[in-house]
Amino acid sequence: MAPELTDPHFSTGLTARILVVDDEPRLLTTLATLLRGRGYEVTEAHGGERACELVDTQRFDLALLDLRMPGVDGFEVMSHLARVQPDCGAIVVSGESSFSAVSRALRRGALDYIRKPFDPEELLATVASVTNKQSLLKAHENIQLRLEKSEALHRYIVNSSPDIVFMLDARGHFCFVNSKVESLLGYQPAEICGNHFRHILDDRDVARGMYALSAPNVSSDNPRTLEVRLKTRGSRRATRHFEITAFPIDPQTWPHSDATRGGGSGQSARYYGTARDVTERKEAEAFINFQAYHDLLTRLPNRALFKDRLELAITQARRSGQKLAVMFLDLDRFKVVNDTLGHAMGDRLLQAVTHRLERCLRKGDTLSRFGGDEFTLLLPAIRNPEDARQIAKKLIKALRAPFQLGEHEVFVGVSIGIAIYPDAGDCMDQLIQNADIAMYHVKARGKDGYRFYSETMSIDSANRLNLERDLRLALERNELRVFYQPQVCSSDNRIVGLEALVRWQHPERGLLFPRDFLPLAEETRLIGQLSEQVLDQAFQDVGHWIRSGHGDLRLAVNLSPVQVEHPKFVETLMQRVQAHNFPAGNLEIEITENVIMNDLDQISQKLRELAALGVRIAIDDFGTGYSSLNYLHRLPIHTLKVDQSFVKGMRSGEDGACIVNAIVAMAHGLKLEIVAEGVETDQQLTYLRSLGCHQVQGFFYGPAEPAARIAVTLEQTLASVTPA
Numbered sequence: 001m002a003p004e005l006t007d008p009h010f011s012t013g014l015t016a017r018i019l020v021v022d023d024e025p026r027l028l029t030t031l032a033t034l035l036r037g038r039g040y041e042v043t044e045a046h047g048g049e050r051a052c053e054l055v056d057t058q059r060f061d062l063a064l065l066d067l068r069m070p071g072v073d074g075f076e077v078m079s080h081l082a083r084v085q086p087d088c089g090a091i092v093v094s095g096e097s098s099f100s101a102v103s104r105a106l107r108r109g110a111l112d113y114i115r116k117p118f119d120p121e122e123l124l125a126t127v128a129s130v131t132n133k134q135s136l137l138k139a140h141e142n143i144q145l146r147l148e149k150s151e152a153l154h155r156y157i158v159n160s161s162p163d164i165v166f167m168l169d170a171r172g173h174f175c176f177v178n179s180k181v182e183s184l185l186g187y188q189p190a191e192i193c194g195n196h197f198r199h200i201l202d203d204r205d206v207a208r209g210m211y212a213l214s215a216p217n218v219s220s221d222n223p224r225t226l227e228v229r230l231k232t233r234g235s236r237r238a239t240r241h242f243e244i245t246a247f248p249i250d251p252q253t254w255p256h257s258d259a260t261r262g263g264g265s266g267q268s269a270r271y272y273g274t275a276r277d278v279t280e281r282k283e284a285e286a287f288i289n290f291q292a293y294h295d296l297l298t299r300l301p302n303r304a305l306f307k308d309r310l311e312l313a314i315t316q317a318r319r320s321g322q323k324l325a326v327m328f329l330d331l332d333r334f335k336v337v338n339d340t341l342g343h344a345m346g347d348r349l350l351q352a353v354t355h356r357l358e359r360c361l362r363k364g365d366t367l368s369r370f371g372g373d374e375f376t377l378l379l380p381a382i383r384n385p386e387d388a389r390q391i392a393k394k395l396i397k398a399l400r401a402p403f404q405l406g407e408h409e410v411f412v413g414v415s416i417g418i419a420i421y422p423d424a425g426d427c428m429d430q431l432i433q434n435a436d437i438a439m440y441h442v443k444a445r446g447k448d449g450y451r452f453y454s455e456t457m458s459i460d461s462a463n464r465l466n467l468e469r470d471l472r473l474a475l476e477r478n479e480l481r482v483f484y485q486p487q488v489c490s491s492d493n494r495i496v497g498l499e500a501l502v503r504w505q506h507p508e509r510g511l512l513f514p515r516d517f518l519p520l521a522e523e524t525r526l527i528g529q530l531s532e533q534v535l536d537q538a539f540q541d542v543g544h545w546i547r548s549g550h551g552d553l554r555l556a557v558n559l560s561p562v563q564v565e566h567p568k569f570v571e572t573l574m575q576r577v578q579a580h581n582f583p584a585g586n587l588e589i590e591i592t593e594n595v596i597m598n599d600l601d602q603i604s605q606k607l608r609e610l611a612a613l614g615v616r617i618a619i620d621d622f623g624t625g626y627s628s629l630n631y632l633h634r635l636p637i638h639t640l641k642v643d644q645s646f647v648k649g650m651r652s653g654e655d656g657a658c659i660v661n662a663i664v665a666m667a668h669g670l671k672l673e674i675v676a677e678g679v680e681t682d683q684q685l686t687y688l689r690s691l692g693c694h695q696v697q698g699f700f701y702g703p704a705e706p707a708a709r710i711a712v713t714l715e716q717t718l719a720s721v722t723p724a
């Protein structure tokens with residue numbers, strides 16, 4: 001049987017194709033018949049020329065050639081064959097037996113040499129042996145080719161993987177790593193192989209990585225997955241996040257682990273793994289996480305994170321018996337900046353404010369943006385309230401310098417309410433709420449300052465809601481009353497002025513004083529409406545008394561900072577004055593130094609406008625605020641009101657007396673009128689008189705009283721007032 005060839009040109013199972021070449025027709029036929037008899041597919045070529053033609057057009061596995069032929073001889077056919085069909089073998093069948101002819105034929109590539117006349121069996125055996133060898137050779141080549149292809153395919157698959165693919169030996173050294181490691185981390189596979197995998201692990205993840213390798217119950221069905229940071233090449237600090245899936249190689253599923261030997265550590269592969277770059281996902285997650293707990297504009301913790309930290313700090317303070325402080329900060333005048341310069345400037349201002357505030361704090365403190373222009377601050381583990389006071393002062397000072405927003409220079413102040421744990425509350429909500437209440441007490445008294453929460457400020461949240469609802473009703477039902485406290489000239493006991501002071505005739509709780517409801521009115525922005533009602537009533541009452549014979553009677557009114565800061569303050573106040581036909585020269589508005597200093601430029605402009613229209617300006621609580629004397633001569637001020645605390649201090653020690661003395665002297669020097677507040681005793685009155693301060697107000701002459709009582713007093717004592 002003729003051997004089957006595995007030549008890729010033929011499908012397996014085909015017999016060998018043999019070209020027989022001789023110029024001897026008889027011999028040609030004999031050879032062909034002999035070979036056909038063994039099942040070979042035989043083509044006959046009569047002479048070399050014909051053989052070359054056939055070689056050009058057909059494929060052969062073997063050629064049996066005569067050497068000596070007329071025209072084209074056997075050597076030339078062999079040369080042609082080597083050129084056109086190099087895979088085709090050749091056996092020389094020739095009468096030529098010289099050594100040179102044989103060796104020349106073998107040099108040209110002949111596989112064997114059979115001398116004529118040949119022994120048919122010997123010839124058939126030679127042909128069979130050559131075709132067999134060729135068949136094996138071709139099969140080998142074929143397998144080699146397929147292996148190369150398969151290897152290239154797998155290399156392509158592994159290297160084109162979006163993930164790093166690696167193998168480790170039993171000690172954790174890399175035996176193999178695909179080329180993806182270069183594009184993702186910057187390492188050449190060759191420089192990684194042989195190194196322990198911890199060399200590319202971020203230091204923070206080494207322990208976890210090492211543990212993962214030794215973790216039990218891990219198999220290809222149950223691989224180990226963990227997220228780690230891997231170091232990129234070059235910059236040691238740059239890392240990327242990877243999700244690693246790894247498992248030990250099961251010798252049964254892949255018994256060739258030894259094959260990776262020499263690729264790296266010299267040890268055989270024991271672990272297979274992939275590392276997927278999840279940096280973008282991690283960054284997105286981190287961003288989402290950040291967003292959930294931070295304010296994106298200032299990058300400060302938000303309300304949720306603040307509450308979380310406060311809760312934790314309270315637990316720790318409770319355990320260690322320490323105090324902590326919660327501060328509620330509200331920017332003064334932020335709204336004005338936002339409304340006039342636009343939101344973009346408002347945003348820049350908030351960032352700049354944050355920056356300054358942060359510089360006043362320590363690492364463990366938490367400053368958060370609570371919303372809008374409100375910030376909260378947690379000072380965990382303070383020794384005493386004094387610590388919080390120092391910080392509050394620092395914060396106020398930090399915001400006092402102007403902010404440069406583009407070409408605008410703006411001033412903002414801050415009102416800070418402070419609640420100390422456990423004195424001002426022992427739970428999170430209570431502390432925040434009480435700090436908030438304390439903050440509104442700062443706002444109500446002219447802003448830009450700090451106050452500690454105290455019980456007297458308190459109205460619990462249920463009460464607070466009731467009170468707010470009641471206050472709204474009070475405004476609708478006209479429950480507010482205006483009381484008047486006389487300002488008396490002590491030389492002749494004449495009432496020179498009346499200070500309008502609001503009261504609330506609460507249907508159930510009786511008469512309420514400003515401290516009971518003004519902070520809430522500020523907080524709920526009802527203060528505007530409240531002030532309108534007070535002014536209307538006061539203009540009506542005092543206007544009436546002026547017209548009925550008390551032509552010089554001065555009406556002193558308190559104005560809330562919110563009112564004064566309103567851009568249309570002057571316009572709306574004057575509209576009211578005119579609507580009541582109230583003589584502007586009889587009106588004196590009382591504002592505190594802090595209100596002026598909050599925005600010196602704007603306020604002084606407004607005060608100048610009012611003064612030009614005849615309205616008098618008084619500085620209330622003089623000496624307790626900024627006490628920056630600088631503004632006194634720049635503003636159209638008519639009266640200084642000496643705060644009651646200094647009047648009280650006159651009897652308790654030298655200091656109070658000295659301060660009053662100095663204020664009176666200064667007022668005289670600047671040609672300002674002076675009114676001393678809170679005069680209760682004869683001694684105080686005598687001392688004030690000795691200083692030349694004749695206008696006084698206080699319980700000595702009487703408290704604030706309803707209009708009806710004042711009307712009677714005014715009638716009775718048209719020119720003089722009898723001491724109470």
Ligand SMILES: Nc1nc2c(ncn2[C@@H]2O[C@@H]3COP(=O)(O)O[C@H]4[C@@H](O)[C@H](n5cnc6c(=O)[nH]c(N)nc65)O[C@@H]4COP(=O)(O)O[C@H]3[C@H]2O)c(=O)[nH]1
Nearest residue numbers: 500501502513514534558559560678679680697698699704
């Ligand atoms: N211990 C003592 N106190 C005396 C004496 N004489 C007067 N007082 C009280 O001292 C306060 C003086 O008013 P203020 O400093 O302008 O302080 C006022 C003022 O800033 C504010 N306020 C009152 N009414 C209004 C209003 O209609 N609008 C605004 N925005 N604020 C008002 O509330 C504050 C408190 O007002 P009141 O409770 O009426 O308290 C009044 C008055 O009753 C005295 O001899 N001894």
